[in-house]
Amino acid sequence: MKVLIVGGGGREHSLVWMVNQSPKVEMVFCAPGNAGTAIEGENVDIDVEDINGLVEFGKKEVIGLTVVGPEVPLTLGIVDAFEAAGLRIFGASKKAAEIEGSKVFTKRLMAKYNVPTGFFEVFDSPDDARAYIKEVGTPIVVKADGLAAGKGVIVCQTVQEANEAVHIIMEEKRFGDAGDRVVVEEFLTGEEASFLAFSDGKNVLPLATSQDHKPNLRR
Amino acid sequence: MGAYSPAPVVTKEVFDQVMEEVMIRTVNAMASEGRPYKGVLYAGLMIEDGKARVLEFNARYGDPEAQPLLVRVDGDIVEVMEAVVDERLDEITLNWHDSPSICVVMASEGYPGSYETGKVITGIEEADAMEGVKVFHAGTALKDGTIVTAGGRVLGVTALGDDIPNAIERAYRACDVIKWDGAYYRRDIGAKAIKFLK
Known part of the structure; x- marks a missing residue:
């Protein structure tokens, strides 16, 4: 079977390396890849956001399984497009990727189904957000609703910082449409950990636990 | 990181x-x-x-x-x-090696701010040959057959160990043989895990 890994970072190189160890796999492509994936597999010069280009490549090469690394193609609907073309792909559908693509969606989902998380409110007006911040005080976290390359979460120690965060996200629009709405959320303390699990829509298979060490400690 | x-x-x-x-x-x-x-x-x-x-x-x-x-x-x-x-x-059941693992990200100096690219990287093969070590590439590219930097996060130097301190030691020993002009990495990855175990 031929496998295509979508992405070009360390995550994708580790997927290429891992997938290559499977006796079922005869060839691994990586789009766009890096030097490591070129050495262990074959790079394909297609951008991760060029969904049509990736689908065409998948059809041409008769790819048996595509694995998506980064979030942006997932939120753009790469999984839906591959499935519509009859290609097997591992990743969240566009509607499922909302769990990463919209913080408003996810906080509301957690509230509705009683998944433990910090208290929050959603705002589409900067003035309302600032009024709420004044009421609840700090420390507090201001999050842009949409994807912002990991920069849309601002931890604020003072009301002034929180008001500035609202300004940057909603008025200055530093993250574009991602800042049409904000979540103002409880600042949680403790120790961070990552918990990953496979799911097929019904069953849940946990991976081993892990912990990320961020470039800095603010989030 | x-x-x-x-x-x-x-x-x-x-x-x-x-x-x-x-x-x-x-x-x-x-x-x-x-x-x-x-x-x-x-x-x-x-x-x-x-x-x-x-x-x-x-x-x-x-x-x-x-x-x-x-x-x-x-x-x-x-x-x-x-x-x-x-x-x-x-x-499906999925088994895991008992050995703990650690990944140290080697980055370009200046990341996550501005940084230079195109720097020749040496030592990857030597590091990869070390016991328990696997060097994953992130922001790298091949230029005339040489590996050069092409991003902020450049390599993920990953090691399995008998225990967490051993994995940390192996990963950093591998990092120490990898060189390019402007290489940067944190020296405290895994320290929190050790602190927690004490």
């Missing part, structure tokens, strides 16, 4: 709570909302007094967490991912 596995802060009790109250509950919630979740679900957690709460979800493998996680897989990851696609994950 970096990551390690396992996370000692996730005790058996925390693990059980997260499976029940976060992972299974969220997968069921997504199904109820007409958005069945297939793939890898990543919960970013904050754990305090033995209870986990969710900071965020990601719809994918984490980066760099994928590196220390995948080197610990004792089996065929393709079979697992195919079972996800075919909706028969209940038929």
Whole structure:
């Protein structure tokens, strides 16, 4: 079977390396890849956001399984497009990727189904957000609703910082449409950990636990 | 930057709570909302007094967490991912190596701000040959047959060890033989895990 890994970072190189160890796999492509994936597999010069280009490549090469690394193609609907073309792909559908693509969606989902998380409110007006911040005080976290390359979460120690965060996200629009709405959320303390699990829509298979060490400690 | 596995802060009790109250509950919630979740679900957690709460979800493998996680897989990851696609994950068991792992990200000086690229990297082969070590590339490119830097996060130097201190030592020994002009990495990856174990 031929496998295509979508992405070009360390995550994708580790997927290429891992997938290559499977006796079922005869060839691994990586789009766009890096030097490591070129050495262990074959790079394909297609951008991760060029969904049509990736689908065409998948059809041409008769790819048996595509694995998506980064979030942006997932939120753009790469999984839906591959499935519509009859290609097997591992990743969240566009509607499922909302769990990463919209913080408003996810906080509301957690509230509705009683998944433990910090208290929050959603705002589409900067003035309302600032009024709420004044009421609840700090420390507090201001999050842009949409994807912002990991920069849309601002931890604020003072009301002034929180008001500035609202300004940057909603008025200055530093993250574009991602800042049409904000979540103002409880600042949680403790120790961070990552918990990953496979799911097929019904069953849940946990991976081993892990912990990320961020470039800095603010989030 | 970096990551390690396992996370000692996730005790058996925390693990059980997260499976029940976060992972299974969220997968069921997504199904109820007409958005069945297939793939890898990543919960970013904050754990305090033995209870986990969710900071965020990601719809994918984490980066760099994928590196220390995948080197610990004792089996065929393709079979697992195919079972996800075919909706028969209940038929699958996934084994893990007991050895803990750590990934140290070597970055370009200046990252996450501005940085230079195109610097020739040496020592990767030597590092890769060390016991328990695997060097994963991130922002790298091949230029006339030489490996050069092409991004902010350049390499994920990953090591398995007999225990966490051993994995840390192996990873840093590997980092120390990899060179380019402007290489930068944190020296304290895994220190939190050791602190927790004490």
